[in-house]
Amino acid sequence: MLPMNHVIALSAILFTIGVLGVATRRNLIVILMSIELMLNAVNLAFVGFNRIWSQVDGAAAIDGQIFVLMVIAVAASEVAVGLGILLAMFRNRDSVNVEEVNLLKW
Amino acid sequence: MTTETILFYIFGGLAVVSALGMVLNTRNTVASALSLVVTMVSLGAIYLLLEAYLVAAFQIMVYGGAIVVLFLFVVMLLNLSTDEFPPGRQRLIKSAFVIAGVAILVQILIALGRDPLLAAQPGAVPEGYGGYRQVGISLYTDYVLLVEMASLLLLAAIVGALILAKRKID
Numbered sequence: 420m421l422p423m424n425h426v427i428a429l430s431a432i433l434f435t436i437g438v439l440g441v442a443t444r445r446n447l448i449v450i451l452m453s454i455e456l457m458l459n460a461v462n463l464a465f466v467g468f469n470r471i472w473s474q475v476d477g478a479a480a481i482d483g484q485i486f487v488l489m490v491i492a493v494a495a496s497e498v499a500v501g502l503g504i505l506l507a508m509f510r511n512r513d514s515v516n517v518e519e520v521n522l523l524k525w
Numbered sequence: 526m527t528t529e530t531i532l533f534y535i536f537g538g539l540a541v542v543s544a545l546g547m548v549l550n551t552r553n554t555v556a557s558a559l560s561l562v563v564t565m566v567s568l569g570a571i572y573l574l575l576e577a578y579l580v581a582a583f584q585i586m587v588y589g590g591a592i593v594v595l596f597l598f599v600v601m602l603l604n605l606s607t608d609e610f611p612p613g614r615q616r617l618i619k620s621a622f623v624i625a626g627v628a629i630l631v632q633i634l635i636a637l638g639r640d641p642l643l644a645a646q647p648g649a650v651p652e653g654y655g656g657y658r659q660v661g662i663s664l665y666t667d668y669v670l671l672v673e674m675a676s677l678l679l680l681a682a683i684v685g686a687l688i689l690a691k692r693k694i695d
Binding site: 420421422423424425426427428429431432433435436437438439440442443444446448449451452453455456459462463466467469470471473474477478479481482484485487488489491492493494495496497498499500502503504505506507509510515 | 527529530533534537540541544545547548551554557558561564565568571572574575576577579580583584587588591592595596599600602603605619622623626627629630633634637638640642643644645646647648650651652653654655659660663664668671675678679681682683685686687688689690692
């Protein structure tokens with residue numbers, strides 16, 4: 420049996436790495452990958468907590484895993500749209516550096 | 526220490542190291558994407574250890590397969606083998622982000638160590654936990670609205686990606 424607090428700790432560590440990737444990197448592709456990493460960390464927390472509360476009145480409870488499947492669907496559509504935005508940006512600016520795209524910046 | 530626990534530490538360490546490699550690697554975007562594959566597959570193995578078999582299969586198929594291939598495709602399409610940008614401004618803001626993020630992480634870890642609920646060992650899983658039968662029944666009875674919403678979301682994503690990737694909207 421796995422140590423559950425270590426599973427949730429791994430989820431927190433991966434999420435922090437993802438946040439730091441979004442905050443410090445300037446390559447839009449790596450930023451999108453870091454967002455994927457954060458979604459994965461949350462998925463791991465969902466599966467871990469579902470493993471802790473794995474049954475209700477003797478029947479299997481898998482609501483956390485249903486949420487993980489939903490998050491995977493959201494992540495797939497997010498990547499499709501994000502990479503579309505990236506292609507449009509590369510076509511206009513000839514770069515994927517997010518600091519060059521500052522039209523909406525205060 | 527059981528075999529499961531040892532495997533968990535191996536795959537967890539692999540996931541953390543490859544995630545760090547993805548974020549810290551500023552020289553090669555393709556290598557970043559390949560590090561992401563290693564993270565995804567390690568997480569899939571951890572899902573197997575947590576007895577979520579269907580989710581593990583989807584993790585490896587959708588994340589390790591489709592999404593990372595999409596990333597690699599775009600990286601190679603744009604020919605971004607290197608991404609050495611000139612050094613940016615805002616050094617101070619970025620280091621503040623790093624310090625704040627690590628501080629929050631340490632707080633979470635301390636709180637996790639004190640939580641008695643997580644320290645307790647979960648019991649054995651009930652029959653059919655994490656299998657395709659249980660997940661399928663749950664998806665098409667209790668969560669059927671969620672499935673419909675996911676289908677609409679994917680349709681919107683397809684249309685949005687097509688419009689964004691088109692050269693000219695006519």
